[in-house]
Amino acid sequence: MPRVTMPPPGTAAGIEADELPTPSSDLGRFTVTCVDYSPAQVEVHDVTDLDDFLTHHRPAWCSVRWIDIVGLSQMDVIRAFAVKYQLHPLAVEDVLRTVERPKSEDFPGSGDQPGRLFVVARAIDQRDGRLHSEQVSMFLGRTTLLTFQAVQRSDTEPIRQRIRTAGSRLRENDASFLLYSLLDGIVDRYFPLLEAYSERLEDLEEELLDRPSQETLQQIHAIKRELMLLRRAAWPMRELVANLQRDKHECLSETSQTYLRDVYDHCGQIIDLIETYREVANAIAETYISVVSNRTNDVVKVLTIIGTIFIPLTFLAGVYGMNMPIPENQSALAYPVFWAACIALSGGMLLWFRHRGWL
Amino acid sequence: MPRVTMPPPGTAAGIEADELPTPSSDLGRFTVTCVDYSPAQVEVHDVTDLDDFLTHHRPAWCSVRWIDIVGLSQMDVIRAFAVKYQLHPLAVEDVLRTVERPKSEDFPGSGDQPGRLFVVARAIDQRDGRLHSEQVSMFLGRTTLLTFQAVQRSDTEPIRQRIRTAGSRLRENDASFLLYSLLDGIVDRYFPLLEAYSERLEDLEEELLDRPSQETLQQIHAIKRELMLLRRAAWPMRELVANLQRDKHECLSETSQTYLRDVYDHCGQIIDLIETYREVANAIAETYISVVSNRTNDVVKVLTIIGTIFIPLTFLAGVYGMNMPIPENQSALAYPVFWAACIALSGGMLLWFRHRGWL
Amino acid sequence: MPRVTMPPPGTAAGIEADELPTPSSDLGRFTVTCVDYSPAQVEVHDVTDLDDFLTHHRPAWCSVRWIDIVGLSQMDVIRAFAVKYQLHPLAVEDVLRTVERPKSEDFPGSGDQPGRLFVVARAIDQRDGRLHSEQVSMFLGRTTLLTFQAVQRSDTEPIRQRIRTAGSRLRENDASFLLYSLLDGIVDRYFPLLEAYSERLEDLEEELLDRPSQETLQQIHAIKRELMLLRRAAWPMRELVANLQRDKHECLSETSQTYLRDVYDHCGQIIDLIETYREVANAIAETYISVVSNRTNDVVKVLTIIGTIFIPLTFLAGVYGMNMPIPENQSALAYPVFWAACIALSGGMLLWFRHRGWL
Amino acid sequence: MPRVTMPPPGTAAGIEADELPTPSSDLGRFTVTCVDYSPAQVEVHDVTDLDDFLTHHRPAWCSVRWIDIVGLSQMDVIRAFAVKYQLHPLAVEDVLRTVERPKSEDFPGSGDQPGRLFVVARAIDQRDGRLHSEQVSMFLGRTTLLTFQAVQRSDTEPIRQRIRTAGSRLRENDASFLLYSLLDGIVDRYFPLLEAYSERLEDLEEELLDRPSQETLQQIHAIKRELMLLRRAAWPMRELVANLQRDKHECLSETSQTYLRDVYDHCGQIIDLIETYREVANAIAETYISVVSNRTNDVVKVLTIIGTIFIPLTFLAGVYGMNMPIPENQSALAYPVFWAACIALSGGMLLWFRHRGWL
């Protein structure tokens, strides 16, 4: 169940860089990776001495610098970057909250401060059979991309690999193309997940017709709920990508926007698939209910018919068990006649039931 | 159940300042607090002598004056402020009605009368286990903010505290930033409330699978209804904040609008959460119904089967209780054979039921 | 059930003034009231000699003339006004049809014919426990307002009273402010009606939990249907007021448009309340169904259990009533043992049922 | 069930005039009526010699020429008009398909070919108790109106009558006013149909509460389906009229657009009525289901209670019918005591059931 925990109402919004705790030397579960590249050259190094890193300028040959910060618990590191890159306090708060809806915000530059595009994306993931969604916060400048995320995600590695490959489109393009590539990776994570859902739904449908059980229904309900969560995650991602692809921004190159159109198409397909699967899940749940209620109806109908046939016969047997003087009881033929009558009566009732279409 | 009581149809709308009853000296449950501040200085004082207060000008150092009027029963006080600040009669009526939808209205200045932005917000609150929503009416001028509310709310205190703190963003900024801060406080009140709902829903879901009862369902219905009311309150708040954040107004600074964007994001998250919880509540209610109807079906099915097995046996017993000459009744073996037949018959029926999947 | 009766398809639309029957002297249930006023002076008189009235010019001091025509059966009167004020044939037809949707139409002036705004509103009313909606047709010129309605409605009297009050806002303003005041009166009629619904719904809800009956449900259905009709009436009223408040028109003053904004807010609140009550009514109906079906389930379950316990016991009694040689029947202990067995059996079944959660 | 049959996929769209079969002399079930009129004069004549008709020019006094072609099976006639009036091949195809959605298309003129407005409307009709919808295709030029329809509809006669009436608005106006009049006639056909539905719904509602039967429900389903079809027909008619009334076109006069606004209002009322009737039909269907399920519940409950009361008594009778030594059976008082016990037991159970609210 998604939840949002906020500071108590009335506290100031936004986090100024100097409100973050002062630097400490502990880098803990924190990794800062700096990737500098240009069409000709590439250099990847893990930052271990943060002060040293921040005071040095980037190499002259470098056309794009990507600083990837993984782990959000070391406030001093965040503080150092917020000061260095003059990040807006509201954006810093959003980075740390990690429950933001996907969105893009433009913080236009003024004077010596360069303009930045702040992008919040949500990457979806399935761990231990449960859906997780991780926030990825990105600050895009003209030649720099800062990414903040809580945990290392597996889909950044292929992107680094593509950066290392000389001549790749990623290597030839600017920082906004890197932003595009990261978003593309995040969005494409939906596809294998959805494929898994489509398989589970097909299995459930088969199971349903064979042997419908209460658990089947509960699994369908679970899938419906997860698809609902996926949809809630996918819609704002589409909005985000639509904005990025459509609106001009000084930091977004035209090439990147052409490629973002492709991501936008993928978002559309994802939402289409989610909607289709939701409708399929609904249809399966409906079928389940009609199958089960049909079966129960059949059971009850047949049992009621059996009962109904025997109740009049029992009455008849009761009559001849009465202790009053009954003429029939004197006859030796009474017994076989009784049985014959019983058989005739029940046979007649069965025929009548069949005639009425109740059997 | 929300209700709106209005004066009888046909009475004039709007309340002119001089239509309000004349001043009396009784300030009753009425508190007027005046907060003057500038980046350098701050002064908070409760107004006790209203006439004296209204005739004096604000101190020269003061860059923002916030007059917070709590309690709406003293018409003479409202009248005094309406006259002093030339409030529009329609706005005065809205202040006193306290059932308005959240909205912002621009009363543009003309000649000597300065332009004002009139903002009506609704603060949500839970008292005695029931939802309440309080109207907060605000008049924003260039350097003045007037706030009217019926009761003292707890989230204004942290804001005063932030004003008292030298160097806080609130202190450094203008009156529209104060308006933003109050709206931020009002909107953030939704989050703890929603967290409580999410906990209750999780508890109910667990309870449901363990021991479904009619009360569980009624609690779910109650939550659905409260969420419906929350949604009805949250949507126009979002519209209000969207308007404030988007439309230029002489009294709204650019900084405040940047920060209002943050409040707008929170409104979006709140509506997202409400929708999610509503869907979850619906899903729980559906599950409840399917669990209960499944259980009833099971009960009825099993009981019907028990009945059905014994009815033919009872018929058989009735047959041999008849007082007619029955050959079998002469044999000493009849009794054990009868029992054997009964056991065989009921066993056969049980097997058949199992074979048909009815057990 | 709302119905619209039209002339047969193919007949010409619109009614030219000279197509109306020629004047007769019978003024029947027809009242024409003329109210002339200016900030300084006011004069109200019932028109009895129509020809005389129409040939005379208005007094020079008069800034607004309001002619209120009540009763639509005297075609000659309508004709006289249509000729005098050059009303458009389509508008005349709409006045007489009285089943129009609320709307405003601009008939721009040309040459000597002044421009007019034609406004159709629907006033809602409850008579004899049933909802009625009356059409009020208004022609607004620069200094004249013509209103046509079928019956005298109670909410025009307070407005005349306000005109008679020297210094009232209504008296100080122009003809469009009178139009606004009439619309305000019409819209505010919804509030007491809605308050009555909210009370009935609360009563029904209480009744439902105490002693649910078929009539309760039918009352809820009736309320839902009436709310549906109210909604169908309220939506176009909101559209109408939205248009009037937003679009510039030569006959609408800026002050009137500011006040119409207030009417627009009321329309919004009315629609909000209607939607809320509809959802509440739906929720009550759902609760009713779940309460009733729960109760039926409980009844059927308990009765089935009682039946099920006795059926095996009856079988047992039947066995020992058989006329075959049964060893147990020889023993004097058989009877008490039989009872003990019966009690044990039924007790065991009850325990088992409770263990399974069926009781 | 609506169906659309098309030529096989891949065949060319549009029908060039010379693709239509060559002229033959057989005019069959085809009628071509030519109405020439001006304010001063009118002439109606049935065209029998088509070639002669097409080669002659219209009389000089004629301000509007209306050619009404009824019957679409004579391809040579269509061809002759298509050639003469240079109709666009796509429009000709639409005329012949007769399953088009209502729409208006502008074929702008070029060089010697005058611009034309092509309008497709659907007239609704009820024949043999079933709904039919006929396509009416109209080509509007500056002074000419061509109408194509498959069958003679009854609502064109009153329009011809109005043309014959000297001084009628229709006679005084241009060709677009004739178009308006035809559309008005088509739209007004909905009202008597809807009135019939409202009567049927009221009858059904009454019938429902008196003696609900399966047929009642099926009739309600039938009405819902017909209303659905009506709605599907009415919506695009409204769109069509909205476009005509709003967009400027060289062939549409301002007067006609003012009158089309009236048709647009009628379309709005029709859609309102349809929606209301649909909701009413739904409400009736819901009430039916709740009435029937209530009745079934009552039946089953009462019958179950009767059964439940007698089952324990039968057990008791069975006990005293056992052939084992039973002390009570020796007493002469046993029989009256047994009856008393039975009466007490059943009375007690009835009281308990009533106490539990089951009766």
Added chain:
Amino acid sequence: MPRVTMPPPGTAAGIEADELPTPSSDLGRFTVTCVDYSPAQVEVHDVTDLDDFLTHHRPAWCSVRWIDIVGLSQMDVIRAFAVKYQLHPLAVEDVLRTVERPKSEDFPGSGDQPGRLFVVARAIDQRDGRLHSEQVSMFLGRTTLLTFQAVQRSDTEPIRQRIRTAGSRLRENDASFLLYSLLDGIVDRYFPLLEAYSERLEDLEEELLDRPSQETLQQIHAIKRELMLLRRAAWPMRELVANLQRDKHECLSETSQTYLRDVYDHCGQIIDLIETYREVANAIAETYISVVSNRTNDVVKVLTIIGTIFIPLTFLAGVYGMNMPIPENQSALAYPVFWAACIALSGGMLLWFRHRGWL
């Protein structure tokens, strides 16, 4: 169930021509057909020597060249065309993915590279009783159309036929008219499919009222699901055609856009039909459920009544079977009186049931 399989997240999007495998001589299940035509001349030839084909220029008389590539497995062929016509990597990827939503994308020309319009359409088809949808990717230049598709579809043959026909509109027009013709063929494929659905639905409806069975319901569910898939395919086709018909593009002639308006109308009709059939299918499913539940109710009611009548009679018989001294048992009249009482009792109950309306 629709599925989309993508390369693993993080891999680069788009396929550069030189990333495709190098040419091989195997042309396999691949067919490349080149159609050159002008109003005067036409030439169709299958390309067997690809290199030769690509190095030669088109004949001078040729005004439109259509290259139709069927089969997407030969990467080297795709590569050759991608290089020759400078296709954008993202478009090449979309061609090969074959799961794209219908869309049109403009790749504007720059320098020596001509502008192209990239169109993805989905053709619907029914093979082996299952719905298939095939992607058709088209690159439109000023005088060239490239089409890529996985399998040969039957609706391209009539189009080639029309090209071969001298004087056909297709032959007279430019490349965009060819694009229109292909889209028209694709869209018109929906009509025969929908006609089949309408027949199946009518059959099912009839079957339902005669002999409702579980399979009927499952068939209805299947149709509903297929219609859902059709709708998902038809909506984006309509969007695509709407865009093409509305937006100006250097490669789209005005004539083609006029004709595309016709395709757009067809799309509207298709969606209308789909929605209607879906509603009809829903209505049939609802009727099914009400018919079945009515029938079950009837069965259960009648059987319960039979049971209920005999249970008291059985009790009575049980009473007179008791072995206690019963005075009635001494009388010879007891037996006929007993039968009379039974008949009276059951007759009375039947009358009462009928009086209550339960029979």
